[in-house]
Amino acid sequence: MRYLIAANWKMNKTVAESVEYIEKFKPMVEDIHQVDIMIAPSFTALSSVSLELNNTKIKLGAQNMYHVDRGAFTGEISPIMLKELNVEYVILGHSERRHIFGEKDELINKKVISALEYGIRPIVCVGETLEERELGITLNVVERQIKMAFAGVYPDIGLCDIAYEPVWAIGTGKNATKEQAQEVHHFIRTLINELSKGNDETTRILYGGSVNENNAKDLISQKNVDGFLVGTASLDPEKFYKIITHSLEV
Numbered sequence: 001m002r003y004l005i006a007a008n009w010k011m012n013k014t015v016a017e018s019v020e021y022i023e024k025f026k027p028m029v030e031d032i033h034q035v036d037i038m039i040a041p042s043f044t045a046l047s048s049v050s051l052e053l054n055n056t057k058i059k060l061g062a063q064n065m066y067h068v069d070r071g072a073f074t075g076e077i078s079p080i081m082l083k084e085l086n087v088e089y090v091i092l093g094h095s096e097r098r099h100i101f102g103e104k105d106e107l108i109n110k111k112v113i114s115a116l117e118y119g120i121r122p123i124v125c126v127g128e129t130l131e132e133r134e135l136g137i138t139l140n141v142v143e144r145q146i147k148m149a150f151a152g153v154y155p156d157i158g159l160c161d162i163a164y165e166p167v168w169a170i171g172t173g174k175n176a177t178k179e180q181a182q183e184v185h186h187f188i189r190t191l192i193n194e195l196s197k198g199n200d201e202t203t204r205i206l207y208g209g210s211v212n213e214n215n216a217k218d219l220i221s222q223k224n225v226d227g228f229l230v231g232t233a234s235l236d237p238e239k240f241y242k243i244i245t246h247s248l249e250v
């Protein structure tokens, strides 16, 4: 399994700041070929970052998209607009989209289907809230989110990646322990194996939620942790680079 180490910059960095980051980061990872590296900047920086990443191995991602190719959808971004900028990955169903903007499983499913149609690889985010964890329903929540996100496309799960991001671990500095992560990742691996009838060999199950240069090695050493989706720590090229190098050590 080729790991994927992905940066989700969320609503951070202007165009100038994004370009400055990439110029610093590119030479740092020039000789790293063993893992896939992806960066998802803000929509306004996609075009400039796309040019910067030309002729590098670093992949470009978007943080969201709408599922329709054009039309009267004020404020939305379509898959053809992303394709034009060489976007290869799209983060879908992030908990901030679900909880702040009210995205439901049904909409996430439409977006997954659309991304696959346009050849953009979805990274589908799932994860429980603190309340759900305390109620002991973490695995039920993750199962529902996965079954609904991939409804109608189970045989194509291998064309997607999944990020397990417990909501209580995002931006809190309180990451899941390696045991907590492994338990859910193992559950997801078994579930997608069943759903896709064994077609999931290329699906990476990423962990996200307060990943940093100090906890990355412990987390990635777990059998079913196939990479990371990093928020805060990815905003600093040195920290993001360290997370990548730790994932080369396992």
Ligand SMILES: O=C(CO)COP(=O)(O)O
Binding pocket: 008, 094, 165, 169, 170, 171, 172, 173, 208, 209, 210, 211, 229, 230, 231, 232, 233
């Ligand atoms: O939401 C995340 C990545 O998508 C994780 O964010 P943090 O790394 O800031 O906790």
